[in-house]
Amino acid sequence: MKRLFKFQRTFFLVLCIASIMSYTTIVCAQPYQVKTDTCPRCGHSNQSYGYDPEFSSHAESYKAGQRCRGCGQIVKEKEIHLCEYYNDKYYFMCNSNNCRRFNVPDRIYTREYSNPIKYHYVSTIYN
Structure with missing residues (x-):
């Protein structure tokens, strides 16, 4: 159970970082x-x-x-x-x-x- 929770938390964190990086690239690009x-x-x-x-x-x-x-x-x-x-x-x-x-x-x-x-x-x- 702890492994599943740790995997979900890591997956959510990676997803958040990826979405933030793509958003800043779109907004900051000329x-x-x-x-x-x-x-x-x-x-x-x-x-x-x-x-x-x-x-x-x-x-x-x-x-x-x-x-x-x-x-x-x-x-x-x-x-x-x-x-x-x-x-x-x-x-x-x-x-x-x-x-x-x-x-x-x-x-x-x-x-x-x-x-x-x-x-x-x-x-x-x-x-």
Whole structure:
């Protein structure tokens, strides 16, 4: 009897953890937006069928006297501003009659779209 109760309790705990993990993944994931882009080979307009969020990132630093794109202010003396951007990679497949003669892997192309600034850091330089 104790074994059955222990098994039920463990099963219920695993089920609760799995449901909480799936709920946070659904809520925290970025919503997928269908993008439209032209085929580089024939110029036909196609819609995306998938994407890879935060595929790549890059950072920009701004020194004293430069205007920061993150906050819009001119950076003060003894400060450095750092802005971090992430790009999403969208996948497209050309469905035009011109590209149908190619195999499916040859009709697939990708585009990167940049997102707004995700992180903005301000560092003070001490000398």
